[in-house]
Amino acid sequence: MQTLSVDLGARSYPIQIGQGLLSKQLLPAHIKGRQVMVVSNETVAPLYLQTLLQQLDGYQVDTVILPDGEQFKDLEHVNRIFDALLEKRHNRTTTLIALGGGVVGDMTGFAAASYQRGVDFIQVPTTLLSQVDSSVGGKTGVNHPLGKNMIGAFHQPQQVLADTDVLNSLPERELSAGLAEVIKYGLIYDEAFLSWLEANMAGLRARDPEALAYAIYRSCEIKAEIVAQDERESGIRALLNLGHTFGHAIETDQGYGQWLHGEAVGAGTLMSADLSARLGWLSQADLDRVKTLLQSAGLPVVAPEAMTPERFKELMAVDKKVLDGQLRLVLLKSLGQGVVTAEFPVEKLDETLSAGAQLGQL
């Protein structure tokens, strides 16, 4: 087992990564009270809930099983967690445990942030995406019909437990979606990691445990470094949104749950790289590397054909990356160096938005 520490002063917490962690007694050290509420979903609970519960002998343990899918990530379903907490009389010393992917983690985290104005929670992410991204950094929240993640809180977990064994049950499509975020870390921050990913993509898709563990560790390490510098996302942390402004527009247009988050980010990442190339920051060879890597990860690289440039711009205008009416995007100054900027000619953005299926051609 490897342990990374996310350094946030009084809110610091460990990320533990390795095989078989779910059946080790790692949770009790991070539970302060006697009550625990495990939140999971209908897909994950049958696979891993019993194993997890074996760690929780001697606690008052209650469970909430939510339906599986991004389309249920809303206030109504967070309210089901509040219902359970109140029905079972959980008090301020309770600990919530999120057992599932990013949706379960985001909702459980927001419930923990808001229940009695804040209680503890622990993340046990069961997808690659949530292990490398959504369980690190304290962002929690739910969607609104008019925008993704528009309602939420910053709330840090007490512990993140990333068991690589659980990835063996992950559908192919979700593995690829997680790899989109892994690739992102290389693109914005670390060209050496990008090269490692190019060399190891086949192994990652074959679920080689060593390769997965390294990819998770390095991704979390990069994210932890960035979050520690900017917990509340006023500056550098925005780099983590590479591909997300375009990606959120795709998800909103298609309705949550049609495209996986990571898939939309994959297509959005190529759009960001394309715009960076149009600005002269990336060469054609750089752009081809990005495209090849995304495709080798099994990701879609082209937005839905029906999405016009106008539709993209309409949806991007309510994205959180808009400050005072100006559209700010994460672009690439070079491979391994992201930048947050509103300094680009709108015609170049239009060219990228109009490129459509051409983007996918090498």
Place this chain on the structure above:
Amino acid sequence: MQTLSVDLGARSYPIQIGQGLLSKQLLPAHIKGRQVMVVSNETVAPLYLQTLLQQLDGYQVDTVILPDGEQFKDLEHVNRIFDALLEKRHNRTTTLIALGGGVVGDMTGFAAASYQRGVDFIQVPTTLLSQVDSSVGGKTGVNHPLGKNMIGAFHQPQQVLADTDVLNSLPERELSAGLAEVIKYGLIYDEAFLSWLEANMAGLRARDPEALAYAIYRSCEIKAEIVAQDERESGIRALLNLGHTFGHAIETDQGYGQWLHGEAVGAGTLMSADLSARLGWLSQADLDRVKTLLQSAGLPVVAPEAMTPERFKELMAVDKKVLDGQLRLVLLKSLGQGVVTAEFPVEKLDETLSAGAQLGQL
């Protein structure tokens, strides 16, 4: 105009108290962006919204008018604020302004805490209760059918603007409800202020502006001192809940909106004083002083007849003041000195809960 500073480091903010503040240009100095969302209710908006809006020339100003009453303080109505923010495309630099009583303030504050994971807000409290209590200290939130204020966040305002002129339109019953909280400050913290209240209660009820301004100032000052010592309510801040554990039980039993919050706190305060007397901490004369003062403020001092001791205990067990299954109450060691304790024989609590209408007799 008097200005108090609530000292919370980077989250410090001023409370401005005086006559006619609503029509002075005091808001713009505390608004960082160009967008403002004013949240008010159907009772207050017709009286004061236009005056307030005159301060906001040059901003994008949108409004949400909620129905008036504690029964609407729920997630569904907070969601109406989110709807308006998203429909009008408010971004992270927006400022929410709460124009109304505690319900509007709590809901607006929670919406501000949760919208895009946290935006600025300003409190313009229009009731005595919210001027002396709910606009100070950063507690925000909504009710759940199973418990009051169970969903929320700590989120500090940028500014609190307490205009004493608006109290002239306040119904008698609501003025009394506000006085319950004013009396609380004397009881838990400052016997001299308690004596001042005994001497000035008639003037306060006649809405003498000088008397009101002093009562608001001293109440906010005491609350600010306590909150500054314990922002997240892990210790001394719990003193501010004098009467609230009993009071919340009354409100929950009766259904929100039947008893005013301050009325329930008034009856709850006398129950706390009664239990303190049964423990030998207050004399009969002390208890009579508390009773007389509450009655002179126009407050009910007896819980609804139909509420049995069993019903009280059932409802109090989900109150936030329960730590690890043990009921903690705010009691009075003496007049002017509150204490948070779980150290009392349960028979004494039963005696207080069984006393019923006798409590109201001098």
